[in-house]
Amino acid sequence: MRQLECHEEEIQLCGKIQYFGFLCIFDESGCIAASENLSAVLNIPINGILGRSIEQLLPLISSEPELNLKEIERQITGEIFTRFVERIRIKNVDYYLSIYRYDEKTYLEVEICSENQLKATRLFYYAKYLEERHGNAWQSLTVLIRQIIGFDRVMVYRFEEDNSGQVIAESIADGMTSLMGYRYPEFDIPAQARALYVKFPARHVADIEAPTIAIQGLEAREVDLTRCSLRALSPVHLQYLKNAGARASASFSIVIEGRLWGLVACQNSLPLNVDLGQRHLCAFLTQYAINYYLSEYQKENLVAQTIMGVMERDLKSELLVNSDIGIVLERFAPQILEIVGADGLMIKHDRGFKSWGEVPTESEQRQIDLYIEKQGENDLFFTSNFVYDGADLEQSLIFPGILRINILPSNKWHIYLFRKEHVYEDVWAGKPEKIYHYDPEREIEFPSPRTSFEAWRETMKGKSIKWKNAELSFIEKVAQITQQAIAQRGGEIAQLNKELVRSNNALDTFGYTLTHDLKNPLSSIKLAAQMMLMKDDLPKDILRKMALNIMDATVLITEMMDKVYQLTQSNYVAFKTELIDPRNKILNILESCKQQFDSTSLEFVLGETWPILGERTLLYQLFLNLIGNAVKYSSKKDQPRVEVYSEKHGDSVCYYIKDNGIGIDIQDDSNIFDIFKRLPNSQGFEGSGIGLSIVKRIADRLDAKVTVESELSVGTTFCVKFRG
Incomplete structure (x- = not known):
């Protein structure tokens, strides 16, 4: 006898949809599957629907408004909108038409609209409400979503490390029992359901007792409904909701860094449909709440890191003396x-x-x-x-x-x-135990939905926070x-001598750093002045842009000279660390370097730029040297190309500066950051050999790590890994 686990059920291949909509699926040959109820709408038997193209079926479904198939195709294959949505009328009833691509097929969904049409003007007030509730974005979110969809209960359910969940925010109708703080076991939401929540963030069932509609044309196993809003729920899930006293349900995924962090779970005691417009608004507000939560979380981390950083600095100073x-x-x-x-x-x-x-x-x-x-x-x-x-x-x-x-x-x-034992009481929504029933026909045991959701208390002992x-x-x-x-204690005198040599070397380096990194802003000032002298009739907007460039360059020069002066007076400068998006600085550096190295045909690709913790002047100098080298050493290629992009890896952010230039002999990578180090293949390019030395010093100061991958005559990729 085999025991069937919840995660083995392929819920996306159920082959059925809910009662309030219609579904067609197309491939290159035409319609390959359709819901049975579409036949009654079109007055055409299913066999007459199958095989027809989307161009033939769309006018039969709705002629108002007239739909532009080329525009639909552009939207569903674009990068911004992957789903086409339009409000249409069928037999004097309002519906949402939704078209999208999935699994190399085109899906066409039609679902009924709610009688209460949403007003876009309320969006601003929803956002303000989330921001102004003293940092508790999740509680505010439950209030807003309950207002939008009219359900009895809306709660935010956060997953713990053991995959159980806990209710951390809730909004309920008068007279209902609160579930705030209640825990739910992992098996209540099996693994394959969690995977679908990540892929498709909004799910709902309008009435758990309503009949479902079968899909004709393909076997159920051949119809993947992963992204289908109309997909029917599994019988086990429906029974679970019924046992919980819910007749209608909706959920919106809280996905953070690609992981299912939690759910906004909604339940209603009576049948109630949440239409596409309502679901889109709720999903949008959920994402807004996620962003607000992450922003607050980042602020808290920054405060903690500042406190820790002060003690680390003091400890280092004390240990040195x-x-x-x-x-x-x-x-x-x-x-x-x-x-x-x-x-x-x-x-x-x-x-x-x-x-x-x-x-x-x-x-x-x-x-x-x-x-x-x-x-x-x-x-x-x-x-x-x-x-x-x-x-x-x-x-x-x-x-x-x-x-x-x-x-x-x-x-x-x-x-x-050491931390002492943290004794606390967990309140579970029903006893967290999995119950199996036996199916004599299939000779298997299958999991049965829990029937009790009464508070079950468990005292947790033997663990700390x-x-x-x-x-x-x-x-x-x-x-x-x-x-x-x-x-350092091994040779105190020798160490002091080393520090003296290092300080003297550093002072020697400051002069080179100043002359090296000032070239870029000075070039911007020189180019602007030359253009002003050469042309008397420059438009006001061009003159304004040049003036702004000159002002930016002078501010940079002032900041850099101030930092150098401070460094000549002391081995330590208190740099102000802040969260910075370097995108604009990167673009400014690129434009200046193209002019400086006469690389006007350069192809430049700027990918995603994640914000990073750092000091503005140091980050400018770091990117200036790396991007400047990339532009310089690729400038003599027939088709020079430089790419800058960033990726988030856990708590760290990695920035990549990639070029197709002369490359570096990788066996020399151990000393490419040495001051005045010039590589053998860099002859014919201007430079003093201190740029990468500056990069290394700045990276060390920012607690970042610089690595390089390169191949001669193919190109070079520098990676700067910033700590979160």
Whole structure:
């Protein structure tokens, strides 16, 4: 006997649609599938519909307004709109016509309109409402969506790491029981349903008890309804909704960085259709709320990073002047404990240990060390559910949250952080258990929808609050700073001499940096002045543009000279870090470099530009040198090409500067960033060999990483990886 799992059901291949619309599917040969109810609308048997082209069927469905097939084709194959939508009338009833491409087929959907037509003028007020509700965008979103669709309950349901979900915002009708804070088990929304939510963000069922309409012309398995708004729901899902007391349902996906973060789940006790216009508006507002949430999240991260950055800077300064690492770490221990939000901290080394706050007993500490050693080499170990042998969970004060970072493994220097058990009560919407029924005909067990959604309470013990990624990164940075200081203790005098040499070299470099990077803004001023002298009748808009270019260039020169002056006075300059979109600066640099290197035939491609954390002047100099090199070393090609684009990888943003120029012998990549380093194949191109040295210094200052891939005579790609 085989056990059938929920995720094995191919819900997108059900072969049926809901009752309030019609569906046609076309390939190059014509209509290959159609819903049975279309026959009654067109007064044509299904066999007479199948095989006809979309050009033949569209006028039969609706003649008003007259539809332009070429315009429809342009929209559904374009980059901005991939779905054509038009309001039409059929037998004096308003419908939405929707046409789109999927799986190399053309889908034509018709669905009935709601009696209450949406007003576009309200969009501004919806957006303002989301922004002005004191940062709780999800709660505001539930209020707006419930107002738009008129459902009894609208809730935001966030997925946890274990794929269970929790209600974090809710708007309900009077007299209804709140589900705020309730948890739902992972199997309530199986894997294939989650995958569809990512691909198609709006789903609904108008009446779970209404009959469904079969699709004729193809077998159900041959009709992929992944992007079909009319797709009928699976019997298991319908039964689940019925058990939950819902007659109608709708959901809107919350997708963040390609992952299903949560859902806006809507339920109504009576049948109620959410038409296409309402769904599009709700999906738009959901995306607006996502953007607002991400913006607030970024602000919080920036504040936390600033606090952590100040302590990291102070720790580095203290370690450079105090030779006793232990004393310095002890001085900063209370700060580390507060920033990470732990209950206890211990610094342990071969000479003993010292602790702050509440920490495990010596016996428990030995268990922790023994367990970590068994795991192999772990520079960083962390867990939120460590289990102690022989611990009495009812009586003992336990610390399931453990974090250990190696400072100097050879001398057994470690920093430990501890978190106490976090006991809390989970309230589940029904007991989270999967129930199977037996089907004697197929000889399989299949999952049955839960019948109870009454509050089921579970006390959670034995775990601590989880360690956040930002906290882990901070502790790693503390270890890195300390290790660097320890490494410097090997030869204090020699190190001081090295620092003196480095400072002198840096001062020598500043002059070259100034003359090198000032060429670009000075060239902009020179070109503008030459054009003004050569032409007396320049239009006002051209003169204004030239004046703005001159002003921008002078501001850049002033900022760069100020920074250089500060650097000559001190080894440290307090740069202001902010979130910057470099798109406009990149375009300005490109135009200036094309003129400077006489590369007017250059093909330039600018892709997506993600915002990055940095300092404006330093980012300008970094892109100036990389883009300038790309333009310069490709300028002698018959068809020079430079491409700049960025990609987001987790918390980092990578910028790529790609050219088809002379290339670099990759075996020299270890020293291409050395000052005055000129590559053998760069003869015939102007330059002093300090541009990449400047790039490396700036990248180090911005905590970014520069890598290069290149092939001689083919081209070069530089990648700058900025931390989030």
